[in-house]
Amino acid sequence: MPLISRRTALVCAATVAFPTAAAPVRKRRADSFFGVHFDLHPNAEDRELGKDLSAANIDRFLDRVRPDYVQYDAKGHAGWLGYPSKVSRSAPGIVADSLALWREKTAEAGVALYIHFSGVWDSLAVSEHPEWARVKPDQSKDDRQTSLWGRYAAERMIPQLLEVSEKYQLDGVWIDGECWQTNPDYAVAAVQSWRGLGLGMDAPRKPDDPLWDVWLEFNRQRFRDYVKGYLEILHRARPGLQIASNWLYSTFVPEKPELAVDFLSGDYLGNASISRARLDARYLSQTGKPWDLMAWGFQIANTDPAGHIHKPAIQIEQEASVVLAQGGGFQVYYQPSRAGRIDDRHIDTIAEVARFCRERELLCHKSRSLSDIAVLYSRNSLYRKSNKLFGGWGKIDAHCAGLLDALIECHCSVDVMPDWAELDWPVLVIPEWEEIGDRLAVRIADKVRSGMKLFLTGAGNARQFASLFGWKLSGAAGKSPAWVAGEELFGIASGLWQDMELGNGKLVSQRYLSYDSSRDTKLGAALFEVGKGRVVVAPGPIGEAFSLTHSPALRQFVSRCLSALGPAQVDLEDKSAPIEVVLRSVRGRTVLHLLNHVNQQVAGAYPAVDAIPALPGQRIRLRLELMPQKIVWEPKGVAIGFDWKDGVVTFETPPIRLHEMVVFL
Numbered sequence: 001m002p003l004i005s006r007r008t009a010l011v012c013a014a015t016v017a018f019p020t021a022a023a024p025v026r027k028r029r030a031d032s033f034f035g036v037h038f039d040l041h042p043n044a045e046d047r048e049l050g051k052d053l054s055a056a057n058i059d060r061f062l063d064r065v066r067p068d069y070v071q072y073d074a075k076g077h078a079g080w081l082g083y084p085s086k087v088s089r090s091a092p093g094i095v096a097d098s099l100a101l102w103r104e105k106t107a108e109a110g111v112a113l114y115i116h117f118s119g120v121w122d123s124l125a126v127s128e129h130p131e132w133a134r135v136k137p138d139q140s141k142d143d144r145q146t147s148l149w150g151r152y153a154a155e156r157m158i159p160q161l162l163e164v165s166e167k168y169q170l171d172g173v174w175i176d177g178e179c180w181q182t183n184p185d186y187a188v189a190a191v192q193s194w195r196g197l198g199l200g201m202d203a204p205r206k207p208d209d210p211l212w213d214v215w216l217e218f219n220r221q222r223f224r225d226y227v228k229g230y231l232e233i234l235h236r237a238r239p240g241l242q243i244a245s246n247w248l249y250s251t252f253v254p255e256k257p258e259l260a261v262d263f264l265s266g267d268y269l270g271n272a273s274i275s276r277a278r279l280d281a282r283y284l285s286q287t288g289k290p291w292d293l294m295a296w297g298f299q300i301a302n303t304d305p306a307g308h309i310h311k312p313a314i315q316i317e318q319e320a321s322v323v324l325a326q327g328g329g330f331q332v333y334y335q336p337s338r339a340g341r342i343d344d345r346h347i348d349t350i351a352e353v354a355r356f357c358r359e360r361e362l363l364c365h366k367s368r369s370l371s372d373i374a375v376l377y378s379r380n381s382l383y384r385k386s387n388k389l390f391g392g393w394g395k396i397d398a399h400c401a402g403l404l405d406a407l408i409e410c411h412c413s414v415d416v417m418p419d420w421a422e423l424d425w426p427v428l429v430i431p432e433w434e435e436i437g438d439r440l441a442v443r444i445a446d447k448v449r450s451g452m453k454l455f456l457t458g459a460g461n462a463r464q465f466a467s468l469f470g471w472k473l474s475g476a477a478g479k480s481p482a483w484v485a486g487e488e489l490f491g492i493a494s495g496l497w498q499d500m501e502l503g504n505g506k507l508v509s510q511r512y513l514s515y516d517s518s519r520d521t522k523l524g525a526a527l528f529e530v531g532k533g534r535v536v537v538a539p540g541p542i543g544e545a546f547s548l549t550h551s552p553a554l555r556q557f558v559s560r561c562l563s564a565l566g567p568a569q570v571d572l573e574d575k576s577a578p579i580e581v582v583l584r585s586v587r588g589r590t591v592l593h594l595l596n597h598v599n600q601q602v603a604g605a606y607p608a609v610d611a612i613p614a615l616p617g618q619r620i621r622l623r624l625e626l627m628p629q630k631i632v633w634e635p636k637g638v639a640i641g642f643d644w645k646d647g648v649v650t651f652e653t654p655p656i657r658l659h660e661m662v663v664f665l
Contacts, residue, residue, distance in 0.1 A: 024110025026171060029242045029263045030290035032068035032112065033365045034357050035331035036350060037174070037267075037294055038342075039116040041076025042091035046338060049082060050096030053340030058105040061342055064351040066358075069112035071174050071331070072102050074164050076116070077144065079124025083168075087159045089124065098340045103168045112171035115164060119245070120226075121177030122146050125156050132156075135186040137205045145181055148219075148226045149189035158230055165238050172242030173234070174265060178227075179245065179253050179390040184219045194218060207387045220389050224259065231260050251283045252391035254379040256420045267294040267333060271607075273319055274600045278408060278580070279401045281326040282416035283377055285369065292329030295319045297350070299607035308335070311601075312610040313352040314658070318600060320353065321659035324360050325582040325593040327367035356658075359635040363661050364593075367586035372569045374417035374425040375404050380440070381433040399432040402547025403457060406558040409550075411572045413583040423447050427565060431543040432458030441468060449531030453565040455538075459498035462539035469530050471537070474499035482540055483512045484524050486553025490515040493554060495541035502526055508536055508564045509557055524557070527564045536561045552576065573619040579656065583622075591634075592622060592662040594653065615656040622649050628664040635661070 042049060073082045080091035083099040099115070106113045123144045126133035132152040134142040146152040161173060186203060194203045194215070204215045227245050234241055242262040249257045250266050257264070264284055268276045277293060284291040295316055298308040316332055323330045332353055336342045377400060382388075386396045400416075407414045407429065417425065419440055428444065430436065445468040448454050456465060459477035466473055477498040483490040493511065500523050510517075511524035525538040538561060546554045559575070562568065570581050570592070580595035601609050624647065631640040633654055640662065642651035653662065 023107050026110055026112040027068045029069070029112070029172060029244075029329075032292070033329050033361050034067055034354055035069040035071065035292070035329065036065060036067050037071040037116065037331050037333040038336055039071075039073040039076060039176075039333070040082060040335060040338065041078055041118075042073065042080045042082040042093075043076070043078040044080060044092060046080075046091050046093035048339040049091055049094045050098040050101075051339040052337060053096065053098050053101060055101060055105060057341055058101060060344070061347050061350075062105060062109045062111060064347050065354045067111060067354065069114055069171065070102060070106055071114040071116050072099060074099060074115035074117050075122075075160065077118045077121045077123060077177050079118070079122040081160065081164075083164060085160070085163060087163045088156060096340075099164075099168055103170075107169075113168070114172040114174050114242070115168075115170060117161065117164075117173055117175050118177040119157060119175040120146055120148070121181040122152065122156070125152050133187075134183065135188075135190075137184070137186055139186065142183075145183060147185050147187045147190070148182070148222045149185060149187050149193065153226060153230060158233055161230070161234055162237055165234070165241055170241065172244070172262065174244050174246060176246045179223065179247050180392055182219070182223050182389050184215065184389065185222070190219075190222070212387075213384060216383070216387075216389060220383075223389065227261070228259050235260065247391070249287055249289065250391075251280055251377060251393075251397065254283070254377055254382065254418055256418070257287055257289050262290070264289045264291040265294065267296065269296045269299075271299075271604050272602050274322055274597060275401055275405055277319060277322040279397075279404055279416060281323045281328055282404070282414070283418065284328060285326045286415060286418055286421055290329075292331055293323045294331045294333050295323075297332050297334040297346070299601075299604075301607060302604045309607040310346070310349070311608055313349045313356070314612050315601060315609040316349075316353045317356045317658055318595075318597070318609075318612060320357055321593075321595045322580070324357060324364040324659065325580070325584070325595060327364060327584060327586070329365070330357055360659065360661070363586055363589070363591050363634055363663065365586075367584035367591065369413075369415050370583040370585050370590065371413040371415045372425060373407065373412050373427040373429060374415040375400060375407065375429045375431065376419060376433065376436065377416050378419050378433040378436045380419055380437045381435045385434045398547040399458070399541065399543035401543075402545070403429060403431040403543030403558070405550065406543070406546045406555050407562075408580050409555045409578070410559045410562060411570055411575075411577075411579065411581045412562070412568070413570055413581050423452070425452075427453045427455065429455045430457070430461055432460060432541055434460050436461075436464065441465060445469065445530075448533035448535060451532040453533055454535045455561055455565060456535065457538045457540070457542040459496045459539050462498040462500060462537055465535070465537070469528060469535055471505065471526075471528060472501040472503055474501055477539075481513050482524075483515050484509060484553060484557040485512070485517055486551070486556040489553055491545070491551035491553030491557060492549060493540055493542060493545040493557075495544060497522075497541075498539040499523070500526065500537070500539055504528070506564070509538075509560050511540065525561050525564075534565050536564050567623070569623050571621040574616075577615060577618060579615065579618065590624070590628075590664040592620075592664070594618070594656050594660050594662065596656050596658050612658060614658075617653045617655050619652045620650070620662075623647055624649050624664065630665040632663045632665065633660065634663050
């Protein structure tokens, strides 16, 4: 990537003066636990940016919330800068420099300041410079995505980032509109570079064209080079600047971290945000990088015109608990008014969320997993089957999220394993991924023969492992109606099933072709002994079906499959209690997190939740290597009585309000 000009470097050197005498030390992002994100996406229609923001308003926010960092807007997807710039176009409606005031007050308070900055997505840049736009397969110009083969990064984006980071002495940059806004590019430079590979083919235009997979990977590599380019320039110019590319090295880009980003981050949203956070938090916790996740403090209402429906504090706390329990940092996203003011109601809500998080910080942040189960997250399947460069994947990974939800509802403490990670879990669960790859399948089979336990779902996995484990298939996979029996009713699991012969296996559960258990019975799940290990295979769309229904009968089906593999790590007496169980270790202590998911928001017509009743106390059995000397109920600090026998501790908890912790000492 070309270096910026000397003139631009000189302009960027002009800074705003900020108080530095005896200023408190600001935390690095790797050590930060709680932050708040504000973005406005300044645009051409703004007329009062910064008008209502005051030092008193910021002081009240910082005094009440006490965040480790604030992320404030510098450039949104529209492409207009939200601060007065000498290198690019600022929004026309800047009345006062909000970023300067935020820097002044955060520096005084010892709070780090990051900016929200849109990268690949810059609608203004492509409108002013059509030659910078990504070219679509039909040769039309994209109206928002810039081309990674063009001059946008060198001539606009990097000069903007150098200017703003120096001018406001920023601690870091959260670059948005990146991997999830990147698509295959047919710009002249991209096509010429492709031809230079000497493959003898024009750039593929559609998934059934030859070399389509190679073309997608060619574009992915360009994105990696683009990120590497701006990281090198920014880190060289400002060595202390901490940079993240939103969703890089998460489930959106499920690759082993190799680029020099300083931390990982993403914003989770939607009408099932707890389910989304469960998957993403568990994935990020396995990357080995500092990470955090951002919950939206509002939903976009299903009204005309669409507007913000703000979430009460208890709803955000319920969402936050999923992230906290996995050891990550947490941030919440609010938008101030267009004039920059943060309403006192919002400050009070964020302060309550901050208090909730801080009460749990010492027993949550930077913890490590003690789970004995992991769900495989397959980059290979996504990259080979999705026809996308990066996530969000939509329905394509729904089976993985669905099976993870089922395991959590079975009260399993469970991790998510990237397919590039080591196979270090006693129990591995593989959802209906279409192509995990032969090499990984062989590695898994070897682990099973050495003692690992495996739970497979899906017709594809039944076929993938048939030759490795020796079970026999009956014909080809085909779509079929399917119901499984629960303790009370049936659960529907229709879709692609692979019939199998039971052979030397043991039947775990049947399936039925209608909700009539007196006829049309087929194999639903079977257990096979393989070497020193065990495999349960359910050759149908269990994860996908659960993601669509969250059926109690399907949850009970999954529970039977797990029971066939061996005793549970954690056992709750109330099997249907809506409790997420997470077992972690932090600072030498074993901590069992209990998350109350009553009334979690799952429907667009019910976007705000202000009542989450406490759950009754639970009788719990937990396998532990050593007998504890004491058990404490946190954050209340109340001692709990317990029994110990044969490596199992049994105890009863007080009522579970929202996110409580059992600490074993």
